[in-house]
Amino acid sequence: MPPTDTEKQMFEEVKQNWAAIVQRGASMGVGDHKKLTPPQAARAIVAAFARHLTRPGLSFPDVQQEVALLRTFWAVAADEVPAFTPAVCRSEALWAALPWVVRRVANEPSTAAREVAADVLMMYGRMMHPVVMDGVDTYADVFVHCWVAGGLFDMLEEHSMQIMDFTNGPMALTLIFNTINICIPYLSTETRAELRAQLPRTGMVWKILQAGIASGANEDMARYKANSSGFFMPKGVPDPRNPMWRQGAWEMLATLGHKMRPSEDCARRGCDKPAGGLWCSAGACTGTRYCSRACMKA
Structure with a gap:
């Protein structure tokens, strides 16, 4: 904000x-x-x-x-x-405190509380410039570790619907997921394992996607083109209210999940076994495979 x-x-x-x-x-x-x-x-x-x-x-x-x-x-x-x-x-304590703050205020009914939660989320989003632009090879591993260890993904999944209603919520989510995507090549084996254990977040992808659909933001090609052409404000600054952020949020999260857990791996978060050919029977889960029936039901 x-x-x-x-x-x-x-x-x-x-x-x-x-x-x-x-x-x-x-x-x-x-x-x-x-x-x-x-x-x-x-x-x-x-x-x-x-x-x-x-x-x-x-x-x-x-x-x-x-x-x-x-x-x-x-x-x-x-x-x-x-x-x-x-x-x-490098502060694990700070990145553990910020999800706590979002949980503390996200369900408050006041506009002021929503703005505080949005400001905290943009602390993550603003890390793209100093980390990715100025020192990705120096900072990527340590700050992704801090984000994961601090409970970022669980907090986002718990409050994804509220976040999508914030003025700059979709933008913050897109920046967060995109920053992590950019940092993947620079992660250590240990941090990659920590990140992989947090993915996929199929439920959160669907929540974000459904929130975008419900808004009617990009429901037809004409509106999609209009939103695309209006993405940047004067001086080349992205418009935080542009509906394209809604699409970017779920696309970046889905991309992140696919990078860290490709289709040949079991789709259940926390399982590192290869997929054994068991396909999810739900209509929305096209292409999702598991290593066992137990993982599919989990």
Whole structure:
């Protein structure tokens, strides 16, 4: 979501006082020889956000403020503190905290709660530029591991229908799945195994697809062409409200599942056996095979 007036003011205050904030965060309080290096200070700040976001009894206004402050720090640090990006990428605690925040607010009826959840999802989406554009070979493995270990896929599946109703929800999903797709060639054997264990997500693919169909976004060729031609706003910026994101979300997730679990493998998530020729009997499962009847029924 675009920054609110409060966030803009917060941004200016943080930017003006950034040096003092980092110095305070970097100091251990017992002399200059105990000052942390910039990377250590960045890790300390990110760890503090993770702790604050998961404090027991945290009220919604507190969650809202913490997310706004995290967005502000991210915006300032992108220009001011190069060490902040790797600290975010490598923080298992932060990427475990963000799904918790979405679960905390996704079912709240207020518009403000939906906006907070959308802002958190765009934290994932915004990782495409610093990770994929600036250092995919450096960051891909560690941040995909953190996303998977932090429970990203389970959170998305639990709340996929709510997310598809967010203004930029389909865009966030598309960016998340596409970022992981781009990173696959750079993953270690261990991280590939972790990612594979989370896929396929056939149920989530169908939920996202059905949400797109229900919206009538691309129901005929004329509308599809109109949406395609209007995808970019002035200055080449993609329109977060464009219905093409709805198609992109399920296509990217389906592609991700196929890459990590091709058709010759058992289609049940968590099974690493080859498919044994047992075809799913459901009409919507064309081409889906399992290793055994037990996996097909699971």
